[in-house]
Amino acid sequence: MTTAVFSACILLLVLLLWTVCEIVVGATQEEKCVYLDRAQHLDTVGLFKDGDVIIGALFNFYMLPPTLDLSFSEEPYLQPCYEFQESPVQWAQAVVFAVDEINRNPSLLPGVRLGYRIMDSCSRYPYSLRAVMSLISGGNGTCKTTQPTKIIIGEATSTESMILSRVLSPMHVPMISYLSTCACLSNKREYPNFFRTIPSDVYQARTMAQMAKRFGWTWVGAVVGDNDYGLQAVQAFREETKGTSICLAFVSTIYRERRAKDVDRAVTVMQRSSARVIMVFAYYVDVEVFLIEVVRRNVTDRQFLASEIWSTSGLLLSNPALKTIAQGTLGVAVRSALIPGLEKHLRELHPSRYPQDMVLRVLWEKTFGCSPVQNNTIASQSGLTPCNGKETLEAVENGITDVTNLRATYNVYLAVYAAAYALHSLLHCTAPNSSDLTMAPNCSSPDIITAKKLLEHLKLVKFTTQLGEKFYFQDGETPAVYDIVNWQRGPGGALKYVLVGRLEGSKLMINESAISWTGNSKKVPVSMCTAECPQGTRKAMKKGLPVCCFDCLPCTDGEFSNVTGSLECYHCPPEFWSNSHRTACVPREVEYLSFNETMGITLTTVAVCGAMITAAVGVVFVYYRQTPIVKANNSELSFLLLVSLKLCFLCSLVFVGQPSLWSCRLQQAAFGISFVLCISCILVKTIVVLVAFRSARPGSAALMKWFGPGQQRGSVLFFTCIQVIICALWLSLSPPFPHRNLSIQGSKITLECMVGSVTGFSLVLGYIGLLAAVCFLLAFFARKLPDNFNEAKFITFSMLIFCAVWITFVPAYVSSPGKYSVAVEIFAILASSFGLLISIFAPKCYIILLKPENNSKKFLMGKTQ
Numbered sequence: 001m002t003t004a005v006f007s008a009c010i011l012l013l014v015l016l017l018w019t020v021c022e023i024v025v026g027a028t029q030e031e032k033c034v035y036l037d038r039a040q041h042l043d044t045v046g047l048f049k050d051g052d053v054i055i056g057a058l059f060n061f062y063m064l065p066p067t068l069d070l071s072f073s074e075e076p077y078l079q080p081c082y083e084f085q086e087s088p089v090q091w092a093q094a095v096v097f098a099v100d101e102i103n104r105n106p107s108l109l110p111g112v113r114l115g116y117r118i119m120d121s122c123s124r125y126p127y128s129l130r131a132v133m134s135l136i137s138g139g140n141g142t143c144k145t146t147q148p149t150k151i152i153i154g155e156a157t158s159t160e161s162m163i164l165s166r167v168l169s170p171m172h173v174p175m176i177s178y179l180s181t182c183a184c185l186s187n188k189r190e191y192p193n194f195f196r197t198i199p200s201d202v203y204q205a206r207t208m209a210q211m212a213k214r215f216g217w218t219w220v221g222a223v224v225g226d227n228d229y230g231l232q233a234v235q236a237f238r239e240e241t242k243g244t245s246i247c248l249a250f251v252s253t254i255y256r257e258r259r260a261k262d263v264d265r266a267v268t269v270m271q272r273s274s275a276r277v278i279m280v281f282a283y284y285v286d287v288e289v290f291l292i293e294v295v296r297r298n299v300t301d302r303q304f305l306a307s308e309i310w311s312t313s314g315l316l317l318s319n320p321a322l323k324t325i326a327q328g329t330l331g332v333a334v335r336s337a338l339i340p341g342l343e344k345h346l347r348e349l350h351p352s353r354y355p356q357d358m359v360l361r362v363l364w365e366k367t368f369g370c371s372p373v374q375n376n377t378i379a380s381q382s383g384l385t386p387c388n389g390k391e392t393l394e395a396v397e398n399g400i401t402d403v404t405n406l407r408a409t410y411n412v413y414l415a416v417y418a419a420a421y422a423l424h425s426l427l428h429c430t431a432p433n434s435s436d437l438t439m440a441p442n443c444s445s446p447d448i449i450t451a452k453k454l455l456e457h458l459k460l461v462k463f464t465t466q467l468g469e470k471f472y473f474q475d476g477e478t479p480a481v482y483d484i485v486n487w488q489r490g491p492g493g494a495l496k497y498v499l500v501g502r503l504e505g506s507k508l509m510i511n512e513s514a515i516s517w518t519g520n521s522k523k524v525p526v527s528m529c530t531a532e533c534p535q536g537t538r539k540a541m542k543k544g545l546p547v548c549c550f551d552c553l554p555c556t557d558g559e560f561s562n563v564t565g566s567l568e569c570y571h572c573p574p575e576f577w578s579n580s581h582r583t584a585c586v587p588r589e590v591e592y593l594s595f596n597e598t599m600g601i602t603l604t605t606v607a608v609c610g611a612m613i614t615a616a617v618g619v620v621f622v623y624y625r626q627t628p629i630v631k632a633n634n635s636e637l638s639f640l641l642l643v644s645l646k647l648c649f650l651c652s653l654v655f656v657g658q659p660s661l662w663s664c665r666l667q668q669a670a671f672g673i674s675f676v677l678c679i680s681c682i683l684v685k686t687i688v689v690l691v692a693f694r695s696a697r698p699g700s701a702a703l704m705k706w707f708g709p710g711q712q713r714g715s716v717l718f719f720t721c722i723q724v725i726i727c728a729l730w731l732s733l734s735p736p737f738p739h740r741n742l743s744i745q746g747s748k749i750t751l752e753c754m755v756g757s758v759t760g761f762s763l764v765l766g767y768i769g770l771l772a773a774v775c776f777l778l779a780f781f782a783r784k785l786p787d788n789f790n791e792a793k794f795i796t797f798s799m800l801i802f803c804a805v806w807i808t809f810v811p812a813y814v815s816s817p818g819k820y821s822v823a824v825e826i827f828a829i830l831a832s833s834f835g836l837l838i839s840i841f842a843p844k845c846y847i848i849l850l851k852p853e854n855n856s857k858k859f860l861m862g863k864t865q
Contacts (some may be wrong), residue, residue: 047092049099058119059121090400096116115775117135132168155177156179156408161175176197178198183201186477203307207508208305209240211305215525221252223672225286233281247547250269256285287316288315300519304325311485323494331486331487339410345770352372420471426453430443484501530551530552532565574635577748607650614645614646639715652829659738668764675832679772682840748818773803798840801831801835
């Protein structure tokens with residue numbers, strides 16, 4: 001068969017089928033249309049109002065679907081749901097009220113009448129899917145069709161919203177949810193047509209994290225549902241507290257299929273944990289079972305943080321078994337707002353105004369116990385007598401007419417207005433020129449409306465509500481606004497929730513004085529793994545434990561921490577030191593060898609005593625200057641030696657007191673010159689002894705003439721002048737200066753004299769050491785002269801003491817810190833001065849004062865027995 005023949009056959013077959021279809025359709029139109037769907041009553045559950053533009057809405061008037069028939073004995077169909085709920089009735093009436101209000105508003109959609117079509121979704125697939133397909137297609141349970149909707153307000157649950165968004169997304173039909181809070185719906189790639197007037201669950205968890213920061217809770221337990229609602233809340237809480245000292249002590253999940261087992265485990269973990277604040281983020285049924293188990297185990301010392309799904313639950317509040325453990329619960333609730341005029345609208349509801357509304361019929365049957373249908377046959381089928389028509393909701397108190405806490409209802413109200421403003425923008429509406437809207441249409445024809453265009457305009461919606469709040473969508477989300485509620489006992493002992501705060505955006509405002517904590521306490525409960533480290537300490541993390549479990553280590557010397565919970569200690573500035581509590585830095589105490597302290601007083605006393613003893617020895621020598629023992633020891637050099645020793649004692653006083661520029665220069669010069677004068681006198685005395693001994697030998701009589709008194713005085717002056725020159729050069733080129741020594745670890749600053757030039761200081765000490773060494777050697781050689789009173793012996797012994805003191809001085813001076821180095825130098829000066837004074841003058845004074853019979857020339861010459 002050729003291709004042309006095959007194509008012709010196909011075309012002939014298509015024409016034949018088209019003809020048959022025309023015949024069948026023509027025959028069908030002549031017959032009565034029959035709607036074959038056995039679930040047609042599902043399309044009639046709700047409200048309908050015609051208009052130029054229809055807004056579709058889904059509410060779960062019934063909560064539970066029936067049990068499926070799995071007998072396979074008949075074809076499957078959707079049976080009616082049961083468990084009628086009152087709250088969705090109020091939500092539906094919010095749509096009715098908002099549409100009527102908008103239609104009366106001359107500045108919003110002028111010349112355009114809004115209509116609505118409200119259907120039951122039962123909060124279950126495929127009920128919600130069938131309802132939404134009916135809305136967008138115009139199906140109404142009959143063979144006729146109605147105007148399709150271009151926008152959907154719904155759904156209540158996140159799961160149904162995800163399903164419907166995926167179905168409607170290819171058709172670009174926007175949907176605005178009033179209760180779906182799952183954070184997953186914020187994904188615009190997967191749900192580009194989804195909007196909502198309720199914040200995401202993420203903001204609930206962030207609000208709880210802010211409360212934990214506000215009240216200082218660092219150790220928080222979490223009991224959450226094993227689903228997106230609970231697990232994403234935990235993730236959001238951790239992200240919000242990242243970088244802080246707040247930790248989750250435990251996370252217990254409750255899975256619906258094993259609820260009893262998971263709840264038992266969660267309560268056990270909670271009892272064993274030291275966390276006193278428990279965040280409960282789960283569905284209502286899981287929360288109820290959990291709280292009942294907590295009551296059964298008599299756990300009464302926990303502070304609960306409630307998510308919005310149960311923070312305002314009337315059923316939990318009215319449960320008398322939960323009074324003890326639930327009192328003090330702090331919850332995050334969907335914000336409540338007033339809708340002016342809504343209460344009057346709700347109290348005027350009557351089935352006669354909405355005869356097609358099966359919801360009002362059921363409401364009337366449950367509220368008044370009679371059937372609003374006047375048909376006795378229909379009324380008898382329900383088992384109720386017909387109502388007399390006088391029943392109203394005016395004097396009835398129920399959940400429908402209660403407008404004190406409009407939470408989800410206000411979200412529905414906002415959703416209708418968001419849709420209206422999007423339509424207003426799409427139709428390019430302007431302010432009307434006349435109060436008669438029929439004569440002055442100010443909007444484009446509604447025929448231009450497409451779902452895709454409406455979706456784009458909905459993204460840009462911005463308006464101010466009647467309460468003065470700014471409303472807009474940001475990536476399909478609204479700014480987070482929550483009420484903070486506290487469960488408290490009322491006058492009759494029943495629990496009620498009280499508004500104690502509010503969250504707007506990221507700003508948390510709480511009236512702490514209005515909160516009643518767990519146990520009816522006014523004191524904020526404490527929940528932490530480790531108490532915050534006080535000032536003066538730092539945190540040291542424990543290996544293998546969360547960051548909020550730590551040790552508190554005190555700051556070391558020179559460090560401080562002036563905030564509670566500091567992670568580290570900070571070094572004080574160089575001029576400061578930490579106080580005894582390590583909480584602040586205080587100026588360091590300036591330390592130097594003072595006249596007021598014990599060491600300074602002792603050294604000063606010893607120096608003054610040495611000077612006085614020297615003066616006393618001088619007085620003795622002056623008084624006995626004509627005696628042989630004074631004359632034999634060269635009285636002129638002896639007096640000069642006593643003067644130099646007195647200067648040595650007195651120069652030590654310059655080292656005591658606060659160092660200054662002049663005291664630093666004077667003390668080293670006075671020390672160097674005084675000791676050189678002293679050693680020079682001793683050196684000349686030693687030379688005189690040697691010369692006198694040599695002159696006693698035959699042929700050496702003229703030797704003494706070359707070293708007479710003049711030469712002796714000149715030698716002392718010469719030796720001293722060399723030291724004076726060294727000191728002058730030192731003081732002129734690089735003199736000593738006062739210095740604040742910060743290098744010594746401690747709370748004090750050592751004020752000391754720096755030598756300036758180490759070379760100059762070394763020359764001064766080296767010159768003194770050179771003279772002492774020469775003097776020691778000469779005296780050592782003359783120690784065995786045959787006199788009965790040999791001066792050389794005493795000089796040798798004095799020089800031995802002098803050298804020993806100053807050799808010991810060097811390492812002691814270098815190793816002594818701060819003012820103690822000055823004390824070591826003073827001690828060396830005094831020790832060496834006393835050594836010279838005692839070694840040279842003590843034997844003479846002993847003879848002069850105690851052995852006067854030996855104070856004769858014969859005794860000194862060794863000629864007496």
